[in-house]
Amino acid sequence: MSATRASIVAELADELLGRTVPYTLRVAVDGPDAAGKTTLADELAARIGTTRPVIRLSIDQFHRPAAVRRRQGVLSPAGYYHDSFDHDAVIDKVLRPLGPGGNGHYLPGTFDHRTDSATRAATERAPADALLLFDGVFLLRPELSAFWDVSVYLHVDPEVALARARVRDLAVFGSVTEVERRYRLRYLPGQRLYRYDARPAERADVVLDMNDPLVPVVVRR
Structure with a gap:
């Protein structure tokens, strides 16, 4: 990390550590594909975890079955936005039990999209004063x-996200041509639907411009 990125991560981590609630503090790290959500959440977890218990989860652990994800078509932007993830499970198995009045017992995942099968993860108990760092796309959708x-x-x-995806997702989709096809027809338009529907940059407490990942720009905090 550059000093600039390190200072932003440190400041954000300190802000989160300063938040005290009588349950698990639930933190969303949202953004489009290839924005750097997982990396930032991992950096925050590493810093916060030296002081406070961290629960590290991702929307990728709550996919729906492939037949549901693709029912509107493999390249459908609406299908990507509306059908990809089991938001009811995220709410019922994670966010409610970790939130006000919850019992602190959460499920770290429900579905493995790589095998297209339900996971057999056991319910876990949140430690006292824990902090949840949950990364993924579409986290500020209305529900x-x-x-x-x-x-x-x-x-x-969008073009920055696509440039990163050409490298990151090459092994997943097999060729740069297929990466570009998927992004231009499904993922980028799906993100446009999300921005129109949810206005995530207006809802979020903190907005970071990550076009240069080494020198993030604080848009709002």
Whole structure:
């Protein structure tokens, strides 16, 4: 990390550590594909975890079955936005039990999209004073937004996201041509639907411009 990125991560971590609630603090790290959500959440977890217990989860552990994800078509933007993830499970198995009045027992995942099968993860108990760092796309959609105590949104321009995806997702899709086809027809338009529907950059507590990941720009905090 550059000093600039390190200082932003440190400041954000300190802000989160300063939040005290009588339950698990639920933090969303949201943003489009290839924005750097997982990396930032991992950096925050590493820093916060030296002081406070961290629960580290991702929307990728709550996919729906492939037949549901693709029922509107493999390249459908609406299908990507509406059908990809089991938001009811995220709410019922994670956000409610970790939130006000919850019992602190959460499920770390429900579905493995790589095998297209349900996971057999056991229910876990949140430690006292724990902090949940949950990363993924579409986390500030209307049905989820009220459950976060703090939300961070990472902005990247669509062409920047696509340039990163050409490298990151090459092994997944097999060729640069297929990466570009998927992004231009499904993922980027799906993100446009999300921005129109949920206005995540307006809802989020913190907005970071991550077009240059080494020198993030604080848009709002």
